[in-house]
């Protein structure tokens with residue numbers, strides 16, 4: 001059986017590694033031009049029972065231990081005025097792989113590199129933007145397979161297709177009619193190239209770790225990255241069409257600064273540092289979540305993993321972990337001969353729970369009680 005994985009994100013690459021380890025004929029089709037395209041996004045923390053469990057099964061935990069960023073998981077919890085209420089930099093270091101509370105951080109780029117380096121040469125077909133699928137019959141495969149159609153006109157054939165192509169999956173409609181539901185929050189993502197120069201106070205507070213700030217029903221989340229840059233997100237409750245109707249021109253730094261000054265009016269001046277650089281690229285990210293009662297009847301030759309299956313907001317930090325656990329469970333189901341339905345049943349159950357927690361977090365983190373609730377979670381009065 002030839003398996004085609006559409007999308008070379010953490011989910012798709014983990015699945016490719018796990019299947020290839022067992023001798024399965026697998027290809028990953030990725031729309032990025034090559035592996036050197038700069039990978040956007042902040043640091044990701046991997047959890048013992050999901051992301052790390054998948055890496056362990058893939059035989060990649062040792063290389064992960066050499067490449068993760070010790071200390072990057074240390075966080076500060078702050079309010080909008082810049083007061084620090086909780087500071088893990090004051091706590092002792094502990095790096096206990098195997099402890100469920102230890103959540104080592106790695107940047108998206110190095111995680112992708114670990115997975116790519118573990119694959120046989122030629123496994124990933126770069127510059128392969130899939131636009132559609134066509135079902136095809138085959139004498140060797142009674143269920144039939146798929147013709148994969150690329151932008152530009154090329155095609156490839158596969159017996160089983162796995163959609164791992166993220167939030168706006170092109171493969172999802174071939175599996176389910178379920179659609180993402182508006183989550184009530186818009187996020188603006190940005191990245192600061194030289195934070196020591198343009199965001200010196202935040203950079204000094206960050207110390208390569210994370211800052212979570214809450215106030216006035218809004219958040220600012222900042223995370224350091226291994227290359228010395230920092231990533232941040234601003235999030236606030238909004239209408240679904242906020243980006244079309246109310247978003248400032250994100251290429252016009254002055255407009256962005258003025259918009260931020262108004263929306264975050266009750267916040268202290270320190271946060272303006274995040275918008276000080278002229279070369280910051282801003283990405284609007286309206287937040288959606290797949291329906292929590294997600295379910296479809298299994299089809300033997302096609303399925304979804306990661307955000308393609310269960311896109312959800314990032315407010316529980318579970319997205320990448322779920323994508324990698326999906327990959328682990330799908331690989332076990334395919335190799336064990338139980339088929340995709342066995343994996344899907346586990347994934348639906350898990351998403352019902354993780355998605356519920358995620359949506360609860362999304363709500364309270366944008367309510368007046370956010371700071372208090374966050375501190376309560378860390379046992380601080």
Ligand SMILES: Cc1cc2nc3c(=O)[nH]c(=O)nc-3n(C[C@H](O)[C@H](O)[C@H](O)COP(=O)(O)OP(=O)(O)OC[C@H]3O[C@@H](n4cnc5c(N)ncnc54)[C@H](O)[C@@H]3O)c2cc1C
Pocket residue numbers: 006007008009010011012029030031032041042043044045128129130131164165166167169170189233285305306307308314317318319320321323
């Ligand atoms: C701002 C932000 C912060 C986040 N923070 C966290 C966090 O702290 N912790 C956490 O766990 N999760 C976080 N997430 C969520 C996390 O990034 C995702 O859940 C995770 O990346 C999903 O992995 P994936 O492999 O399913 O999809 P993706 O990482 O989205 O990968 C999909 C891949 O498919 C490719 N692709 C897409 N369409 C096509 C196509 N048509 N043809 C070919 N290839 C295609 C893409 O180029 C990409 O490489 C965050 C997300 C955002 C936006």
